[in-house]
Amino acid sequence: MTKNKRGYYVSSIHYGVAVVATSAKEAKQIAHKSGVLLKDMEPVEWISIQVRWIRDADVSDLPIGVVNDTRMGLLCGIYSHLEGGLCDECGKESTVFSYKGLVLCGECVLKQHNVPDKLKTLIMIKSE
Numbered sequence: 343m344t345k346n347k348r349g350y351y352v353s354s355i356h357y358g359v360a361v362v363a364t365s366a367k368e369a370k371q372i373a374h375k376s377g378v379l380l381k382d383m384e385p386v387e388w389i390s391i392q393v394r395w396i397r398d399a400d401v402s403d404l405p406i407g408v409v410n411d412t413r414m415g416l417l418c419g420i421y422s423h424l425e426g427g428l429c430d431e432c433g434k435e436s437t438v439f440s441y442k443g444l445v446l447c448g449e450c451v452l453k454q455h456n457v458p459d460k461l462k463t464l465i466m467i468k469s470e
């Protein structure tokens with residue numbers, strides 16, 4: 343039996359990474375071992391790592407491990423947004439969101455039709 347892969351957002355105080363794993367415990371182990379979560383240039387302690395299962399994420403095409411490609415982490419739905427990404431539509435560097443397989447800035451998402459309220463609200467919160 344193959345276990346289902348799931349998307350997790352694994353974080354310490356200031357920083358989080360997208361991780362594909364079959365359980366929260368495995369996600370935490372992967373992030374801890376990878377050493378990507380740092381505090382004062384040192385890997386963070388096990389106890390300060392938090393794991394959130396992102397139920398809506400589609401990670402079926404991604405291998406188990408840290409999702410090093412942040413754009414992919416956004417498109418699969420583990421990240422809700424990225425700071426300083428490039429918009430596929432207008433090319434502006436901005437806080438970007440995933441919308442129908444594209445990476446778009448808030449302005450370009452809001453120009454689309456049928457933007458889910460959840461995403462609209464998030465854009466409102468993230469735009470100054």
Ligand SMILES: [Zn+2]
Pocket residue numbers: 429430431432433434446447448449450
């Ligand atoms: Zn744009």
